[in-house]
Amino acid sequence: MAETRDRLVASAAELFQRQGFNGTSMKQITDGANATTGSLYHFFPGGKNELAAEVIRTSGAGYLELFQLVTAVATSSAQAISMLFEGAAATLENSDFVDACPIFTVALEVASADEALRTACDSVFATWTATATAMFRKDGMTPKAADALATTIIAALGGAYILARTARDANRMRAIGRNMTAHVEAATAKGSSG
Amino acid sequence: MAETRDRLVASAAELFQRQGFNGTSMKQITDGANATTGSLYHFFPGGKNELAAEVIRTSGAGYLELFQLVTAVATSSAQAISMLFEGAAATLENSDFVDACPIFTVALEVASADEALRTACDSVFATWTATATAMFRKDGMTPKAADALATTIIAALGGAYILARTARDANRMRAIGRNMTAHVEAATAKGSSG
DNA sequence: CTGGCGTTAGAACGATCACTCTAGTAGAGC
DNA sequence: GCTCTACTAGAGTGATCGTTCTAACGCCAG
Numbered sequence: 001m002a003e004t005r006d007r008l009v010a011s012a013a014e015l016f017q018r019q020g021f022n023g024t025s026m027k028q029i030t031d032g033a034n035a036t037t038g039s040l041y042h043f044f045p046g047g048k049n050e051l052a053a054e055v056i057r058t059s060g061a062g063y064l065e066l067f068q069l070v071t072a073v074a075t076s077s078a079q080a081i082s083m084l085f086e087g088a089a090a091t092l093e094n095s096d097f098v099d100a101c102p103i104f105t106v107a108l109e110v111a112s113a114d115e116a117l118r119t120a121c122d123s124v125f126a127t128w129t130a131t132a133t134a135m136f137r138k139d140g141m142t143p144k145a146a147d148a149l150a151t152t153i154i155a156a157l158g159g160a161y162i163l164a165r166t167a168r169d170a171n172r173m174r175a176i177g178r179n180m181t182a183h184v185e186a187a188t189a190k191g192s193s194g
Numbered sequence: 195m196a197e198t199r200d201r202l203v204a205s206a207a208e209l210f211q212r213q214g215f216n217g218t219s220m221k222q223i224t225d226g227a228n229a230t231t232g233s234l235y236h237f238f239p240g241g242k243n244e245l246a247a248e249v250i251r252t253s254g255a256g257y258l259e260l261f262q263l264v265t266a267v268a269t270s271s272a273q274a275i276s277m278l279f280e281g282a283a284a285t286l287e288n289s290d291f292v293d294a295c296p297i298f299t300v301a302l303e304v305a306s307a308d309e310a311l312r313t314a315c316d317s318v319f320a321t322w323t324a325t326a327t328a329m330f331r332k333d334g335m336t337p338k339a340a341d342a343l344a345t346t347i348i349a350a351l352g353g354a355y356i357l358a359r360t361a362r363d364a365n366r367m368r369a370i371g372r373n374m375t376a377h378v379e380a381a382t383a384k385g386s387s388g
Numbered sequence: 389c390t391g392g393c394g395t396t397a398g399a400a401c402g403a404t405c406a407c408t409c410t411a412g413t414a415g416a417g418c
Numbered sequence: 419g420c421t422c423t424a425c426t427a428g429a430g431t432g433a434t435c436g437t438t439c440t441a442a443c444g445c446c447a448g
Binding site for chain 2: 018019020021022023097098100104105107108109111112113118121122125147148149151152154155156157158159160161162163165166167168172175176178179180182183186187
């Protein structure tokens with residue numbers, strides 16, 4: 001059994017991605033982690049917000065690692081994007097559409113409510129964007145174009161989570177993935193040839 | 195001064211887009227509408243969920259109308275998409291990044307929590323998709339391709355709200371808009387020529 | 389065994405939550 | 419005038435919120 005602190009973060013991450021930040025109570029988090037209120041506030045004296053910040057950092061790093069793994073395996077940028085969306089679609093299906101990315105979910109809720117959480121989400125998005133940008137740079141794209149394309153891909157992924165989950169239809173995520181893959185193909189072909 | 199019922203819906207819509215569904219209390223809604231609890235439950239006996247469903251329907255119809263206006267003015271599908279994102283970017287800037295689309299915000303929160311609200315959001319997305327699909331069909335795209343492209347545009351818009359609001363940077367929305375405009379240009383050119 | 393420390397346990401706190409309920413107002417139809 | 423209906427008013431409900439607090443536990447050092 002993992003350490004109490006880790007179980008708390010994992011429990012919160014799971015609940016946040018299903019119910020969001022405001023929709024999740026501290027009792028649910030401690031229950032899910034088999035922990036007590038005392039333990040939670042021992043590890044996170046800053047309370048719910050501090051715990052959420054840790055969830056964002058940890059989950060963000062996890063997804064970054066996953067994306068880096070995909071780019072290492074893929075033979076082209078377009079294929080990496082294709083795998084990214086297919087993986088997200090499969091996850092959504094396998095969890096009966098309850099497990100989305102906790103960061104996209106929390107980001108919209110806290111953007112205007114808590115400045116520390118807002119910047120935490122922003123930092124995570126920045127690491128994702130940077131990694132995708134580096135990938136597109138290898139295809140010969142300009143820094144600006146690569147960054148814009150990376151931002152677009154991440155936005156499409158976030159929006160795809162919203163639509164696919166709302167429709168309870170992973171094929172919507174796949175359709176978006178195919179469009180973005182085609183867009184990346186076109187953009188990288190232009191970048192490397194021009 | 196608008197009717198009490200309308201003021202309640204407007205107040206709830208504004209608060210939802212800033213703080214989300216779970217982050218907004220009934221007291222905030224009635225205060226913002228200059229109404230009382232009695233009035234709220236007179237018009238919405240189903241409480242917060244019934245009010246939220248009405249907000250989703252009303253806001254969804256409003257955005258649909260706005261989009262139809264844009265397509266009527268635009269000289270091409272690509273230009274319509276460009277205007278769509280620019281309009282969203284301007285709104286974000288003018289409200290100091292607090293006013294996002296209430297439906298995207300609420301959709302993620304309630305997708306796994308309340309079935310009626312989930313389908314309400316889904317219906318709204320369906321009307322948006324249908325309108326955009328019709329536009330792309332006029333460019334000669336196949337029904338399937340047009341639908342996939344429409345879904346992709348809406349997803350990108352939703353994700354762009356998340357990223358731009360989190361970064362407090364409307365240019366992120368604009369960068370995504372340019373990418374999607376280029377993608378639509380490529381897709382419609384292919385569709386009308388092939 | 390004894391102290392000290394990191395951790396756990398969970399009762400208790402005031403605040404606030406969504407919601408209910410009774411009383412009252414205002415205006416239309418008679 | 420009277421009555422009926424639509425709406426307003428807001429105190430009050432129990433439940434639950436995030437958080438605080440005191441007490442105790444387990445374990446290692448001396």
